[in-house]
Structure formats: structure tokens, C-alpha cells
Amino acid sequence: MNMNKNKKIILPVLIGAFCTSVFAGTSFKDDSNIQDYSRQYVEMLVNEGGIQGYTDNTFRPQGTVTRAEFLSMCYNSFYKDVKSTTDENEYSKIVEENGFDKVWNGAANDMLVNSLKIGLSKQYIGDEWNKPITRAESAHILYSSITKLSSENLEYKADTSIINDWNIISQSEYAEDISALFSWGIVQGDANGNFDPDNTLTREDSAILICKALKPELREVRTVEKDPFNTVVKGERGVKSIKNLIKTAFEPVGKVMYIYGGGWNEADDGAGIEALTLGLSQSWLDFTAKQNADYNYSDYDYEVNKSLIHDGLDCSGYVGWAIYNVMNDGRGYVTNSYKMDDMLKDMGLGTITDKSKITEHKAGDIMASNCDDCKHVFICLGQCDDGSIVLLHSSPPGVQLTGTYTPDGNKNSQAIQLASEYMKKYYPDWYAKFPDSSRNASYLTHYDQFRWTALSDEEGYRNMTPKEILEDIFTENQ
DSSP, rough: OOEEEEEEEEOTTHHHHHHHOOOOOOOTGGGGGGHHHHHHHHHHHHTTTTTOOOOOOOOOOOOOOOOHHHHHHHHHHHHHHHOOOOOHHHHHHHHHHHTTTGGGGGGGHHHHHHHHTTTTTTOOOGGGGSSBBBBHHHHHHHHHHHHHHHOOEEEOOOOOGGGGGGHTTTTTTTHHHHHHHHHHSSSOTTTTHHHOTSSOBBBBHHHHHHHHOOOGGGGGOOOOOTTTTOOOOOOTTTTTTTTHHHHHHHTTTOOBBBTTTTBBBBBSSSSGGGGSSSSOOOHHHHHHHOOTTOOOGGGGGGTGGGGGGSOOHHHHHHHHHHHHHHHHHOOOOOOOGHHHHHHHHHTTTTEEGGGGGGOOTTTOOOOEEETTTTTTTEEEEEETTTOOEEEEEEEEEEEEEEEEOOOTTOSSOOOHHHHHHHHHHHHHHHHHHHHOOOOOOOHSSOOOEEEESHHHHHGGGGSSSSSHHHHHHHHHHH
């Protein structure tokens, strides 16, 4: 795929009117349901004839848009004044071969025939046009409308750093279309910079996209701060090493609360959008900023309110997010905590040692427990001289660095001292509210051990103590 192109963009005659017209407000029965941020775009597109209401005088702004409906909006906005040159025999043949009569009882035939000849969309047959359009599919139609039906010169230079879920998009047949829309400032993504290519579109979302395609002054290219979340330690996307796993796992420390189900999708069967995102989620930080020392995760039950899964991470959501950012391969890595080691082994990424046979803990080990009293998963930073271990995990109240007791139960272990020292120094706001950096000795004996073969260890972290690792990471980031 060639991601650097110069494209000829033709802005149709209606652009002139768009720039100078004063648009009347809409008078739909459900006008009050149109959100403030989208109202001006809806009014623009309605006034220009790009979109209409329904026969009952409703607009249904949050209604899901089908492929045919989105194509119709683009067609009416960019192509409405161009006459078809298709003769009657060719026209009838195209309609019959593609089942266009199944779309709106044939009312869409002119649009579908003309769009097919121009190449505005991937070609769908019959009822396929009536299915909800994905954001990726809409990007393709919009990109085609701009590049095939306009004539302004616009340079297209891809900057995938402004697309936070690019590793997912890059595998799509519409990657170039999406990248171009970002480059031109027609789309910016959600609050986290994700495009969410498989999500559907609403009618008001469609109005925003098409208006920005039509009116250049509405566009705004997304910019990305070097470190918008002021992370103390930051990993590198796609660097498959033990050191990078640990650095990446530090990013949410002190910034993300524990939410049971956090990091999962709403179907509760795999990774959610946050665990399929490169970098931190703004929703995590916003939720954490509202919490105090009295935070109790049981007050935030995702089974009562599914939206809570977007506000924090549970143990497997956290480990899955960290692995996703390290592997950067588009695959999800969230499963039940006690299945995490088996999942990674089945993916061919490493080996498992049963808890009864573990003789040492090393940096990068993924520790998973199936015990009834501690179903949990964490990332190990290694073992101290007194037998205690330092670990990173999401456990109430949130993502944190902690240390275990010694094997004989000493609560003043080297691991706890180290964890407390670093949490207090580098995460003072969190430590002031949640100063307990200790975990009991069950963390030493109740967990099977997954050890990576897919991650390199050129820095020798597996042979370093937790103290040496922490000094190396935090000195490097000062």
C-alpha cells in the first residue's frame, strides 16, 4: 500500500454555496434529540439536501445508518446535479445483476447504478446494501466521493501516529482511506484517538463527516502530544522484549482504578476497546481523578452498569492491555485471569511451570492462579534475596507496584520496601491515598508461571534483581 500520495480533489460547485449560505434551523419533531456538537452539521446537510428526515417528520439522529443510506448522503452531496449517461439496456442489466430492486423497492436504482459506474463504493449485492455501515466502509465511500468527484489539490501524507488504533486499521482493506481522512482533518477519532473501524455510524455522525468533507474550514488535523498522560515510565509499541513489557506495564500505574470487568468487551468474552488501544485511555484518567482514599471497587459493578468497563482495568484486562501494546499485532490478549498462561502458551509465546515446581521468579513472568481464594494474574519483576517478589498488577484499588511477604510471612520484606519506596517517590498522589504496597505470601505459592520465549532479553533483566531493574528503568526516564 502506498501511504504517501498526491491526490486531485475536486470540491463541487455546492461548496461555494456551503461557504456563504446562512442555514435555517431544522424543525423535526425530535430536534431536541440532536446533540449540540452535531447540530450545525445536521442543519447544513439538511439545508443542502444531503440528508432528509423521515415521513413522520423525525430525524432520528442516533439512528444507525445503512450502507445505502450513507452512500445516498454522499451521492446527494457530491453528485446530485450530474446526469447519468447509462442507456436503458445497460441500466436494466446492472439493476438485475446486482439485485438493486431489493434496495428501497428500487427507489435507489439511479444512485446505485451511477455509483457503481463511478466506483464510489465496494460493490454490494441486493440486501447487503441494507446492512449497517461500519466506520471503515463509510471512510471508503467518503474517500471515493472526494477523490473521484472533486478537483481541489490536496496532498495526502500519512501520519499514522495520530491514529491510536492504527495497528487494527492497518490490517483493513480501507486503511488508506482512513489514513487520508485523518490526514485531511475530516476525522480525528474519539477522545482516545481511536477510529474504531468496525463500529457503526449514527445519522448525526454521518452529517459531521460529510460536512467536513464538503467544507474545508470545518476540518482540523489531529495533533498528538509527545506524552499527553505525563507517564513516569513509557514503553515502546511493538518492541518485543522483557524490558519493554515491564516499562509498558508501568504506564497505568497510579493512574487507573480497579474495575471488575475493566478491559473486557461488553459481551464479556474477550478484549474490549481499551485493551485494544495503544497507550492509555482518557476515560481511565477521568475516572481516577474523581476517586479518593475511600474508593471501593464493589460500588462500581459492571454487571449493573456495562459502561463501567471503560473506566478502569481488572487484573486480566491490565495484563492483556500491556501485552497488546508490546506485541502490537492487532490480536486481543484478554481472557480469564486463571486462563492467561494457557492462552499465551497456546499462542506459542512461551512455556508454563506448575506452581508446585517453581524454583525461582524472574522478570517478565506472567503468574496466573486458579485457586478459589485468589483467581488473579500479575506481571513479575523478579525475586529479592529474602525470597519476596515485586510485582505489577491491577488489584483493588487499582494498577500498582507491590511486594509480597517473605516465604515465612515477614511483612517487612525487601520487596515491600522497594515497592513502597518507588510508589511514594514516583506516584505520590496515589501513595497518599493508597499507601499499602504489600501482598501476602500466597502470591509466592498459588500461581502457575508462564515464561516468555517470544520476548527477547538482551538487557539481561531475567538475571537482575528487582532493585536493579527499578533503578535501571527509573534512572533511564529521568
